[in-house]
Amino acid sequence: MKPLLLGIDWATLQAAGDTLILDIARDEVELDEDWDDGSGWLAALAPFRADLLAGDLRLFYLLWLGAVESDGLGDDEIEPMGGFGPLTGALGTFAEFFGIDPDLVEAAADHHEAAPATSPDAARAVIAAMTDREKTDLLTRLFDGEPHISAELRALVRTRLGVHYAGLSSGTRTAGELRSRARAIRLARDRVKAEKAAADRRRQAEDTEKARIAWIEAVARRGEGAWQEVEAEIERRNAAGYDKAASLLFDLRTTAEIRGTLAEFGQRLHGIRERHARKERFIERLTTMGESRQSL
Template sequence: MSEYQYYEFQAIDRPLNDADRRALRDLSTRARITSTSFTNSYEWGDFKGEPVDLMERWFDMHLYLANWGTRRLMIRFPKRLIDEQRLDGFLGAVDGVELRESGENLILDILPEEPEPDDDDWDDDGSGWLATLTPLREDVLRGDLRLFYLLWLMAVQAEAVGPEVVAPLAGIGPMNDALEAFAQFFCLDADLVAAAAERPAETASDRAMASDAVQRFAAALPDSEKTMILTRLIEGDPHMARELRQRALSLSAAAAATANPAPTVAELQARAGAIRDMRRRKEEERLAAERKRKEAEEARARRTRLNAIIEQGDSIWPEIEFEIERRKASGYDRAASLLMDLKTIAAKNGDTADFTRRLHSIFERHAQKERFIARLNAFGWSGAL
């Protein structure tokens, strides 16, 4: 299997200027570079740049994929919008995940242990994944922590978390497309994810504040802070509104923790097992129904074929001779198949004597055609000689 590597970076908060693009071009003459992205793939050689450096300097999202199994995702967040202490409960037991500081930002680096590729026909070229995963960043900035719950599930799947440990959220349902893609990209146990998604999630992005609560929050802000906020809004700070909303929600009764209790690891695993058993039963039932359907189709086709042979009468025997005389594998197969059908018809009509006589005659005339005799022997007719 030849090597294949795919690199894609996405700038969200600040587009790349001409100087940025020139610096990136120095790293790769083949890459597709736009004002918001850098994309390249390699079937030989390697990328000269260091992805972490590119994330620290230019980009907000990065995806890497290699056909030997390595998969990596990096997301850069403004540090002031992330509650790092809150995330400790999600990431403490997860291997291959790091949340590192970079100036005013935090970079979430997800690089799990390499899974074994499914097969040698691996054909995922990496394109399309990052576009599907990019909404995860905005979701997190709006207070949706389900991405980190999926990371915690990696530790559960790896049996790095004890059965008595309580999940960091009550649930993650209903899943959106980006979360589904993340689980698929990192090969999370689909049944474990389904078990977690059965319980509804309560995210900060789902909560609403009453208008009077918003007014009270705004009125309580010092004038100096209001001036600072207005200045940042006028200057185009893309995160000011999110930051204000997070602060308001943290003081609002609407931000109270959900009343739904979070499950333990043991409860999640038990439910995942039940979902797995149900899925397997449904698959077995589907396969059984498919086999039954195919058998019925084959029986109908066989009846049609036998009726056609019956209508053809004795003229079928010259056709058998013709197929044998072709001295081709396909002809031998056709002749043997017709003989098998004639045997079935003879047995059904109680007229096996005539069939046996004709079959002996065929054996005698074509005894030197070893490949044809071998095909007849495969039908259990070696004794006919």
């Protein structure tokens, strides 16, 4: 398993008697605002020990991907396993916890070799062929409550059947190919995101335009009533009334433009300006609104 740790300075594997100790500490991972004290991750990461005992070494593939991401390995380095996916919940959580590039993980999971299935009959034959001493040892440890005895038994059965589950079979892709695939995944996602944002903007603009047209049509249907409302709002002699009158005049101008009656609109607007010329605040608002939208 040590070849899987080449180029990785944040994971070490050492022996302590019959036990292998894997120490993983990636101090450079940046914490975000949603970071917790780690208690929320423990349950999701717990299956790793059982998976390792059962012969699933894909955890080491993720560590290798970490070295690929940090440029600890050259582009010509061959992936250590012939297959990686499909991604399990525990593997996904590990990658997220240690900040491994999700696009690189997806690139690695794109291709995998299916693990040969172990039939119940084949497993039964292997277990039946075990010595009495082996069976007694396994049952005693099961009785004593060892939590991972079932995983160890499955690994033992697979070994005796010659089945290698996510083990060190030779891979075919290089680190450079995985980096390229990760970039392609990232670009594709960004393109989809940009297209969605553009579609949302177009839809919002269309909705805004539909609402504007509906309002203008409503103003047009009011006919003379709209002009009377303009006069009524002006006579309120306050800022709110002046603003509403100016806005309504802008809508009337748009309606006239659509109908081809701008000349008539201009005459009526000229009359309003003359009648209310002494209302300087209204004329000022009328001028300001005309400059910010179109000439009034």
